[in-house]
Amino acid sequence: MEPAPMFEAPAYRGSGKLEGMVAVITGADSGIGRAVAVFYAREGADVAILYLNEHEDAAKTKAAVEKEGRRTLLLSGDIADPVWCRSSIDLVIQAFGRIDILVNNAAFQKHAESIEDIGDDDLERTLKTNLFGSFFMTRCAVPHMKHGGSILFTGSVTGLEGSRSQRADCMR
DSSP states (O other): OOSOOOOTTOOOOSSSSTTTTTTEEEETHHHHHHHHHHHHHHTTOOEEEEESOOHHHEEEHHHHHHHTTEEHHHHHOTTHHHHHHHHHHHHHHHHHHHOOOEEEEEOOOOSSSSGGOOOOOHHHHIIIIIIIHHHHHHHHHHHGTTTTTTEEEEOOOOHHOOOOOHHHHOOO
């Protein structure tokens, strides 16, 4: 990613708010997901790092979480696959015995100059990852969460502010 996301924040000191909890974070290999993983670890949570196939990035996130003194679990797969979602949640339960927090962060966005450049396959991938994937992960995690657990959804700033190229495309 350019510029590289900042996730270390050496001046930030955790206060134990998540001590003893387990967080499952999709798309945790980089960007917002990595930052969430590191800060949750700094607050005391063990972290399951779910990611598609960016193994080197995921290893960096794992190292950063472990530097905070927390346990991690790396799980590579596609949240658009409900079978993979089920098996990943089962592996989290086997490893940690619980789930307290689910962060639905993984997403797909086709970068294109024009809407005409976004094919049907791109649209399908976007919906399967961003909508179905979050649903599948939530559906699989909820039965393992106790009252008071948290489910979070992240989103791109593009959803709020749009993008210059997309606005220009709509105004021709």
